[in-house]
Amino acid sequence: MQRRYFVKSGAIALATMGLSPSFLRRATFGMELPGAQKGKVLICLFQRGAADALNVVVPFGESAYYKLRSSIAIPAPRNGTESAIDLDGFFGLHPSLAPLKPLWDRGMLAPIHAVGSPSSTRSHFDAQDYMESGTPNVKGTTDGWLNRYLATSGTCEECQVSPFRAVSLTPQTPRILQGNAQTVAMDSLDQFAVRSSGDAAARLEALYRTGSSDLVHGAGNEMFDAVKMLKSANPQRHHAEHGADYPRSQFGQRLRQIAQLIKSDVGLEIAFADIGGWDTHVNQGGVQGQLANRLDDFAKSIAALTTDLGDRMENVVVLTMSEFGRMARQNGNGGTDHGHAGSMFIVGGDVKGRKVYGRWPGLAQEQLYEGRDLALTTDFRAVFAEVASGHLGATKVESLFPGFAPPAKLGLLG
Numbered sequence: 001m002q003r004r005y006f007v008k009s010g011a012i013a014l015a016t017m018g019l020s021p022s023f024l025r026r027a028t029f030g031m032e033l034p035g036a037q038k039g040k041v042l043i044c045l046f047q048r049g050a051a052d053a054l055n056v057v058v059p060f061g062e063s064a065y066y067k068l069r070s071s072i073a074i075p076a077p078r079n080g081t082e083s084a085i086d087l088d089g090f091f092g093l094h095p096s097l098a099p100l101k102p103l104w105d106r107g108m109l110a111p112i113h114a115v116g117s118p119s120s121t122r123s124h125f126d127a128q129d130y131m132e133s134g135t136p137n138v139k140g141t142t143d144g145w146l147n148r149y150l151a152t153s154g155t156c157e158e159c160q161v162s163p164f165r166a167v168s169l170t171p172q173t174p175r176i177l178q179g180n181a182q183t184v185a186m187d188s189l190d191q192f193a194v195r196s197s198g199d200a201a202a203r204l205e206a207l208y209r210t211g212s213s214d215l216v217h218g219a220g221n222e223m224f225d226a227v228k229m230l231k232s233a234n235p236q237r238h239h240a241e242h243g244a245d246y247p248r249s250q251f252g253q254r255l256r257q258i259a260q261l262i263k264s265d266v267g268l269e270i271a272f273a274d275i276g277g278w279d280t281h282v283n284q285g286g287v288q289g290q291l292a293n294r295l296d297d298f299a300k301s302i303a304a305l306t307t308d309l310g311d312r313m314e315n316v317v318v319l320t321m322s323e324f325g326r327m328a329r330q331n332g333n334g335g336t337d338h339g340h341a342g343s344m345f346i347v348g349g350d351v352k353g354r355k356v357y358g359r360w361p362g363l364a365q366e367q368l369y370e371g372r373d374l375a376l377t378t379d380f381r382a383v384f385a386e387v388a389s390g391h392l393g394a395t396k397v398e399s400l401f402p403g404f405a406p407p408a409k410l411g412l413l414g
Contacts, residue, residue, distance in 0.1 A: 040315050040391050041262055043255075043271045043305075044146065044176065046132075047298070047322035049278030050124065052336050053343035053374060054328060054363075055291060056097070057111045057356065061090035064363035068329040072286040072336075082287045087111075091356045095287055096295035099303035100345070107353040108306070108313070110412055112344040114358045115378040116324050120370075122338035124279070127323035131380060132175035134401045145400050146270055147179030149388055152399045162267025163226045169254035169273045177272060184226075189257050192230055235260035244308035245300075251275040252301040259308045262316070269392070278322060284335040306347060314349035317391045317413075319383075325374050328363055340373035344383060350391065352414045382406055386413065 059065050060076040074094055077086040084092030085101050091113070093100060103109035119136040121127050130136040134145030143151075150166055166183040168174050173185040186192045238260045246252040254273045261268045277294050284291050302320075306313055325342030341361075347353075361367050361375035369375040385406045388394040390413040397406060 143179030
């Protein structure tokens with residue numbers, strides 16, 4: 001095989017692994033595993049498409065809720081029928097979120113309501129960009145807030161820096177992890193490998209390790225070392241434990257692989273995955289239907305993750321987010337249009353659960369944002385900042401969210 005062919009093949013291999021050349025240039029590590037993670041792990045899950053907060057965390061104690069949603073409202077809790085799962089006498093979970101109720105009962109689950117971006121945009125693209133960059137209404141931000149965290153603060157400075165400190169189970173690096181700090185994006189653990197085998201793989205590696213004039217040479221050693229490191233750790237050997245049953249969906253399998261990385265002790269500190277399908281303009285459904293099916297996968301996947309990790313959840317926090325909520329009043333197509341404030345979940349061993357956080361603004365006409373949406377009472381940056389400082393140990397929150405002064409803490413973490 002000719003050298004030119006190898007260089008071309010190497011570029012393809014880089015792409016299939018989900019590694020950016022900038023990451024490879026920055027990565028400096030050997031073949032030794034970093035050892036057990038001494039710090040905490042944050043798992044961020046993005047519900048892309050704007051999840052309907054009012055049918056996810058149901059304000060069944062608000063009479064206006066039922067006036068606004070004649071056919072898609074979730075019934076108030078009652079025995080013998082599918083209805084909201086009572087949390088505190090006012091709020092309840094959608095019945096498809098039943099797998100999360102045991103986490104609430106154990107004090108590990110805390111919903112946050114009327115939370116989101118102060119930006120008034122109803123554009124999916126802009127709202128996701130603002131939430132992931134951490135700079136609402138500022139389009140020029142080049143990096144994501146989690147990458148800024150990785151670049152300015154960490155919880156494991158005494159440990160050997162791992163190339164797998166921040167991993168996204170996505171085809172490309174998400175906006176939230178873009179920036180100068182090293183990150184890895186991959187479709188799956190199985191795909192994190194050079195797409196070659198046998199003698200061809202050996203010759204490809206030999207090419208990368210020689211020839212100082214090649215454009216890809218500077219990344220070659222690090223690329224192969226990363227592959228070998230993960231192969232040595234062999235996260236796939238870790239099967240689901242404690243009876244955890246992950247859905248066979250893409251989302252469920254990505255959470256399974258995040259658990260495998262955590263159990264492999266490869267130095268994981270930040271993990272990211274997303275799940276689409278929340279843009280329910282038409283035929284959203286109520287207790288059953290389109291939204292219910294999405295929530296079923298969402299809840300079963302998170303419940304399986306927490307079950308699988310067992311005692312490891314003492315050092316893990318799961319944070320969910322969506323770019324905005326949906327209109328308070330259902331539309332003429334049995335769905336809901338783009339809204340404003342939404343909801344989040346935070347799950348973990350040090351979460352002060354069994355409480356719905358955030359000030360409830362009400363759903364009367366005069367209480368709605370612009371006369372149509374759930375009003376915002378908690379800036380998403382307040383939640384992110386509290387998790388970054390309280391769980392990950394970030395000490396420079398002002399660097400993560402420039403121009404934002406966090407208010408009094410919500411008290412999400414013990």
